[in-house]
Amino acid sequence: MAIDHPDERSSASRRSFLRAALAAGGATALAGPALAGPAPAAGAGKPSNQPPNVPDWSRSLGDGVAVRKYGKPSKHEAHAIRRDVEWLTATPQSSVSFTPLHELDGIITPNGLCFERHHAGIAEVDPADYRLMLHGLVDKPLIFTLDDLKRMPRVSRACFCECAANSGMEWRGAQLNGAQFTHGMVHCVMYTGVALKLLLAEAGIKPNAKWLLLEGGDAAAMTISMPLRKALDDVLVAYRMNGEMLYPENGYPVRMVVPGWEANMWVKWLRRIEIGDQPWHHREETSKYTDLLENGTARRFTFVMDAKSVITNPSPQAPLNHKSGLTVVSGLAWSGRGKIARVDVSLDGGRNWQPARLDGPVWDKALTRFYYELDWDGRELLLQSRAMDETGYVQPTKSALRKHRGVNSIYHNNGIQTWHVHNNGEVENVEVG
Ligand code: MTE
Ligand code: CO
Numbered sequence: 001m002a003i004d005h006p007d008e009r010s011s012a013s014r015r016s017f018l019r020a021a022l023a024a025g026g027a028t029a030l031a032g033p034a035l036a037g038p039a040p041a042a043g044a045g046k047p048s049n050q051p052p053n054v055p056d057w058s059r060s061l062g063d064g065v066a067v068r069k070y071g072k073p074s075k076h077e078a079h080a081i082r083r084d085v086e087w088l089t090a091t092p093q094s095s096v097s098f099t100p101l102h103e104l105d106g107i108i109t110p111n112g113l114c115f116e117r118h119h120a121g122i123a124e125v126d127p128a129d130y131r132l133m134l135h136g137l138v139d140k141p142l143i144f145t146l147d148d149l150k151r152m153p154r155v156s157r158a159c160f161c162e163c164a165a166n167s168g169m170e171w172r173g174a175q176l177n178g179a180q181f182t183h184g185m186v187h188c189v190m191y192t193g194v195a196l197k198l199l200l201a202e203a204g205i206k207p208n209a210k211w212l213l214l215e216g217g218d219a220a221a222m223t224i225s226m227p228l229r230k231a232l233d234d235v236l237v238a239y240r241m242n243g244e245m246l247y248p249e250n251g252y253p254v255r256m257v258v259p260g261w262e263a264n265m266w267v268k269w270l271r272r273i274e275i276g277d278q279p280w281h282h283r284e285e286t287s288k289y290t291d292l293l294e295n296g297t298a299r300r301f302t303f304v305m306d307a308k309s310v311i312t313n314p315s316p317q318a319p320l321n322h323k324s325g326l327t328v329v330s331g332l333a334w335s336g337r338g339k340i341a342r343v344d345v346s347l348d349g350g351r352n353w354q355p356a357r358l359d360g361p362v363w364d365k366a367l368t369r370f371y372y373e374l375d376w377d378g379r380e381l382l383l384q385s386r387a388m389d390e391t392g393y394v395q396p397t398k399s400a401l402r403k404h405r406g407v408n409s410i411y412h413n414n415g416i417q418t419w420h421v422h423n424n425g426e427v428e429n430v431e432v433g
Pocket of ligand 1: 161222266269
């Protein structure tokens with residue numbers, strides 16, 4: 001979690017050019033330097049590879065097709081990886097790795113970078129032996145093979161998956177220095193699978209059915225209760241992510257996709273669905289995934305993930321490498337209640353707010369990308385973002401959240417995040433107010 005100290009990259013001429021470009025108002029004026037990319041740090045790179053010289057990679061034939069049977073990012077991007085925090089958990093089998101949000105753009109998380117959360121490690125399921133049992137309050141108990149599921153009518157949709165414990169370490173104050181660690185228990189993937197309601201219709205549910213128990217096939221045999229109304233709404237039994245079959249760490253070959261609801265319900269390596277008339281009150285919905293309030297009672301069955309946002313760049317792992325001038329503030333917003341309607345950005349710790357620009361598709365219960373461009377004068381900033389969803393819900397400040405919920409909680413921290421941008425471009429996780 002070390003912060004790389006930013007190089008002082010900008011030359012005076014580049015700074016003045018950017019200022020002129022901003023004054024000229026825009027894109028056409030910027031085309032020149034934008035194509036050239038940021039000025040390299042003094043002494044960085046090999047001048048013999050730079051204009052007017054012919055670079056090394058232009059002097060010989062490259063690898064042919066199919067040398068790389070499965071594509072990987074450039075070796076120069078080796079820092080864009082999932083990371084874990086060793087001291088956070090006792091074992092790596094019951095632990096979490098975080099999505100490198102500050103290394104990504106747009107709204108889709110690449111399969112290899114989706115955060116992982118396992119209670120008992122990754123189950124390595126042989127698809128030939130995969131079976132999904134459906135029983136309980138049904139007319140006809142059923143067992144599906146993977147092929148059975150693939151032959152059923154399928155749908156594809158992108159949605160975010162956020163662990164209820166995302167930002168949980170930040171309840172009592174600013175802790176971890178990086179958007180990857182404070183907010184990286186979220187990913188957004190295009191899933192393909194069968195609507196759960198089709199499987200239920202196939203089995204025929206009894207009139208007194210009200211709840212489902214979902215069980216994973218991992219060593220934790222993780223179970224969770226889900227109300228029938230959600231199962232009949234938009235839940236998927238998914239086998240593909242971003243077009244590919246699910247990765248083992250994300251539930252291969254079959255997982256639940258529960259749009260907008262906390263990720264502990266997104267049971268991986270799905271093995272069994274039981275239909276009942278009441279919740280089961282198992283571990284993950286009693287001692288875990290509940291929120292202990294100041295008065296000693298606990299919030300339970302807090303399924304929906306409320307609207308939240310975070311600035312991914314700049315952030316502690318992605319400092320500003322220029323001294324001033326054109327700067328793109330970028331981030332993500334999402335809501336378990338629907339679409340993101342608006343995101344505001346503050347440069348002064350929440351005193352003044354400006355609307356950010358939502359970019360790309362704004363999908364129901366999916367990550368939404370926002371940008372806010374500014375001509376940074378090199379001064380310190382207290383950067384914040386605040387999401388609003390289509391129901392009118394506004395992301396709260398951390399202090400407003402604590403007023404309601406106290407400080408015992410781990411789950412459902414959707415408070416506004418503050419990044420302190422120093423005048424040397426370094427960024428720090430702080431709290432204001
Ligand atoms: N399903 C099973 N079978 N076992 C698990 O440990 N972890 C849950 C959920 N489904 C879990 C599971 C939790 S708490 C989260 S946050 C998500 O899976 C994480 O999904 P991901 O690993 O694809 O990011
Ligand atoms: Co989780």
